[in-house]
Amino acid sequence: MSSNTPATPHKNNHAANASAEGEPKVSNFLRQIIEKDIAQGTYAERRWAGVPGGADVQGKGQPDPAKIRTRFPPEPNGYLHIGHAKSICINFGLAEEYGGVCHLRFDDTNPEKEDTEYVNSIIDAVKWLGFSWNGEPGKANPDALPYQASDYFDFMYECALYLIGAGLAYVDEQTSEEMRINRGDFNTPGKASPFRSRTPAENLTRFQEMRDGQHEDGSMVLRAKIDMASPNINLRDPAIYRVRRATHHNTGDKWCIYPMYTFAHPIEDALEQITHSLCTLEFEDQRPFYDWLLEKLCEGGLFASPPPRQYEFARLNLTYVITSKRKLAQLVYDHKVNGWDDPRLPTIVGLRRRGYTPESLKLFAERIGVTKSDSWIDYSTLEGCLREDLENKAHRGMAVLDPVKLVLTNWAEVFGSDDHTETCEQPALPHSAVPEGSEPPPARQFKIGKEVWIEREDFEEVPPKGYKRLFPGNVVRLKGGYVIECTGAGAKTAEGKVIEVHAKVIPNTKSGTPGADSVKAKAAITWVGVSDGVQAEVRLYDRLFSDANPDAGDKDFIEALNPDSLKVVTAFVEPSLALAQPDQKFQFERFGYFVADRVDHVAGSKPVFNRVAGLKDSWGK
Numbered sequence: 127m128s129s130n131t132p133a134t135p136h137k138n139n140h141a142a143n144a145s146a147e148g149e150p151k152v153s154n155f156l157r158q159i160i161e162k163d164i165a166q167g168t169y170a171e172r173r174w175a176g177v178p179g180g181a182d183v184q185g186k187g188q189p190d191p192a193k194i195r196t197r198f199p200p201e202p203n204g205y206l207h208i209g210h211a212k213s214i215c216i217n218f219g220l221a222e223e224y225g226g227v228c229h230l231r232f233d234d235t236n237p238e239k240e241d242t243e244y245v246n247s248i249i250d251a252v253k254w255l256g257f258s259w260n261g262e263p264g265k266a267n268p269d270a271l272p273y274q275a276s277d278y279f280d281f282m283y284e285c286a287l288y289l290i291g292a293g294l295a296y297v298d299e300q301t302s303e304e305m306r307i308n309r310g311d312f313n314t315p316g317k318a319s320p321f322r323s324r325t326p327a328e329n330l331t332r333f334q335e336m337r338d339g340q341h342e343d344g345s346m347v348l349r350a351k352i353d354m355a356s357p358n359i360n361l362r363d364p365a366i367y368r369v370r371r372a373t374h375h376n377t378g379d380k381w382c383i384y385p386m387y388t389f390a391h392p393i394e395d396a397l398e399q400i401t402h403s404l405c406t407l408e409f410e411d412q413r414p415f416y417d418w419l420l421e422k423l424c425e426g427g428l429f430a431s432p433p434p435r436q437y438e439f440a441r442l443n444l445t446y447v448i449t450s451k452r453k454l455a456q457l458v459y460d461h462k463v464n465g466w467d468d469p470r471l472p473t474i475v476g477l478r479r480r481g482y483t484p485e486s487l488k489l490f491a492e493r494i495g496v497t498k499s500d501s502w503i504d505y506s507t508l509e510g511c512l513r514e515d516l517e518n519k520a521h522r523g524m525a526v527l528d529p530v531k532l533v534l535t536n537w538a539e540v541f542g543s544d545d546h547t548e549t550c551e552q553p554a555l556p557h558s559a560v561p562e563g564s565e566p567p568p569a570r571q572f573k574i575g576k577e578v579w580i581e582r583e584d585f586e587e588v589p590p591k592g593y594k595r596l597f598p599g600n601v602v603r604l605k606g607g608y609v610i611e612c613t614g615a616g617a618k619t620a621e622g623k624v625i626e627v628h629a630k631v632i633p634n635t636k637s638g639t640p641g642a643d644s645v646k647a648k649a650a651i652t653w654v655g656v657s658d659g660v661q662a663e664v665r666l667y668d669r670l671f672s673d674a675n676p677d678a679g680d681k682d683f684i685e686a687l688n689p690d691s692l693k694v695v696t697a698f699v700e701p702s703l704a705l706a707q708p709d710q711k712f713q714f715e716r717f718g719y720f721v722a723d724r725v726d727h728v729a730g731s732k733p734v735f736n737r738v739a740g741l742k743d744s745w746g747k
C-alpha cells in the first residue's frame with residue numbers, strides 16, 4: 127500500500143479555520159490546461175443561448191459569459207460517495223476558480239436504473255457541499271433544475287440520422303455473439319460485418335424501423351462506421367443505439383431505442399457547451415471515439431467548433447473504504463449497516479451524519495490533488511482535514527463515557543450542606559482557537575457538587591507505575607473545578623467492581639480563583655456533575671473494515687467487515703452538550719470530535735452523539 131499526498135503540507139495558522147479556500151492552490155495538469163485555453167482564447171468565440179442546444183440554437187445566443195463550462199454527470203442509480211465528492215470539488219471548484227459554470231446533469235440515458243430517491247439525494251449532496259449549478263457565472267441558482275441527458279434523446283436521434291446519411295453509421299443485424307467474435311482482439315484485427323456495406327438509404331429505413339418498434343430487443347444495433355482494424359478496439363465500429371423496450375422515468379414509452387453511453391455523453395457535453403469534460407481514467411480509451419464523433423457532428427453543422435475536450439484524472443481510492451455504488455448497495459440491502467446514511471459509510475449522507483463538514487471534504491479534495499496515475503490515499507488524510515476544520519470551530523465540552531461515581535466525602539464540612547453546588551466556568555474555545563481580534567464565544571457553565579461522574583479508568587486502587595490520576599493519597603484537579611485528594615474506593619459490587627470512589631475536596635482551589643494554584647495537582651481529569659450532568663447515548667464509530675484494501679483483487683469485502691465498528695455507550699455530558707442542536711459539532715475534551723446525531727438527537731431530552739474522529743491519528747497503529 128502506498129500513500130500519496132502530493133500537495134504541500136498545510137500549516138495551521140493561529141486560529142485560522144482550515145478550509146479549501148485557505149489551502150494554498152497547487153497547480154495541476156487540469157489548472158494548466160484551463161489556464162492555457164483561457165490565455166489562447168480557445169473557447170472565446172463560443173456562444174450560449176442560456177439553454178442546451180445544437181449549433182442553430184447556440185448560434186443565436188450571446189457570447190458565453192462563462193469562461194469555461196464543466197459538468198458533473200452522475201447516473202442517478204445510487205448515493206454519491208467520497209469519490210464523487212472529489213469529482214464534484216474538481217468540477218465545481220475549477221468552474222468557480224476560473225469564472226466558469228459547472229453543470230449538474232443527470233446521466234439518465236439508461237432507462238432501467240434510475241430512481242427519484244437517488245435524484246433527490248444527489249441534488250442534496252451537491253447543495254450541501256456548497257455548490258450551485260447551471261446558468262451564468264456568479265448567477266448560478268441553487269434551485270435551478272439540473273439538466274437531464276434524457277431531454278436530449280431527440281437531438282441524439284438527429285445525430286444518428288446525420289451519421290447514417292453521411293455513410294458513417296450502419297444497422298448491424300449480426301447476433302451479439304457474432305459481433306463479439308468479429309470485433310477481434312489486441313492481436314487480431316476485426317472482421318467487417320456483412321451488413322457494413324449497406325447503403326445509407328437502407329440503413330435509414332432500418333433505423334427508422336428500429337425506432338418504430340418493428341424489431342425485437344437485441345435483434346440489431348446501429349454502429350458507427352470507423353475502422354475494424356483500429357488498434358483501439360473502441361474504434362472498431364462501436365454500437366451507438368440499441369433496441370430496448372423499457373419505460374423511461376422521463377420520456378415514458380416514447381422510445382424503444384436508446385443511445386449507448388459512449389455516443390450519448392459527447393453529445394450531452396456539446397449541447398451544453400461544455401469546454402472541459404473531466405472524467406476518471408477508465409474513460410481514457412474512449413477519448414478517440416469522443417473526438418471522432420464530435421468532429422463528424424461539427425462537420426455536419428450540428429455543433430460549432432471547437433467541440434468540448436475530455437481530460438482524465440485518477441479516481442480516488444481511500445484505504446479502509448469501498449467506493450463502488452454496487453458494493454455499497456450490497457452493504458445497505460444486506461443490513462450490514464443501517465441505511466445509506468450510516469455514519470460508517472463513505473456516502474456523502476453517511477459522512478455528513480458522521481460529522482464531516484463540507485469544508486473538511488473540500489480541503490481534502492484540494493490536498494489530495496489531481497493526478498494522472500492511480501494511487502491510494504490514507505484514511506488518516508481525510509480525518510486530518512476534519513480535525514483541522516473543527517479545531518477552531520468545535521466548542522469544547524466534557525463528557526464521561528465510562529462513568530463511575532466520585533463522592534467528595536467532606537463536601538458538607540467545607541460548604542455547609544450536602545446539597546450545595548458551585549458554578550464552574552470554562553471557555554468554549556481555548557484562547558489559541560479564537561481568531562485574532564474577535565470576541566471569544568460565551569464561556570460554558572456547569573456545576574460541581576458532592577457527587578460527580580468520572581471515567582472508570584481514572585481511578586486505580588493500586589496504581590501502575592507512572593499513574594498520575596486518582597489513587598489513594600494522590601492529589602488531582604477536577605478540570606475547571608476543585609483540587610481533590612483521593613481517599614480510596616467506596617462501595618463495590620459482590621464481584622469487587624468499584625461503584626464509588628471517595629475523595630476530599632480541598633477548599634479554595636477552584637479554577638479561576640486566586641487560590642487555584644495554592645495546591646499542586648499531579649493531573650487534571652475530566653468529569654461531569656451528578657446534579658446537572660445529562661445522560662446521553664454516545665455511538666463510538668470505528669473503521670467499517672479491518673482490511674486497508676477490503677475489495678482489492680478478488681477479496682470478499684464482506685469478510686473484511688470490522689465486528690467492532692460500532693460500540694454504543696451510555697455517557698454523561700455537561701449541560702452545554704445536552705443542549706446541542708442536531709448536527710452541531712464538539713470536541714469532547716480528551717476524546718476527540720463528536721457530533722449531535724442529525725436524526726436521533728433531541729436537544730435536552732435525548733442527547734445522541736456520534737464520534738467523528740479521535741484527537742490523534744490512530745489509523746496507522
Ligand code: ATP
Binds near residue numbers: 200201441443450452
Ligand atoms: P460506480 O462505478 O460506483 O457506479 P460511477 O463512476 O459509475 O460509480 P457515476 O454516477 O457515473 O458513478 O459518476 C459520476 C462522476 O463521478 C463520474 O464523472 C465519475 O468519473 C466520478 N467518480 C465516480 N467515482 C469516483 C472516484 N472514486 N473518484 C473520483 N471520481 C469518481
Ligand code: MG
Binds near residue numbers: 201
Ligand atoms: Mg457510471
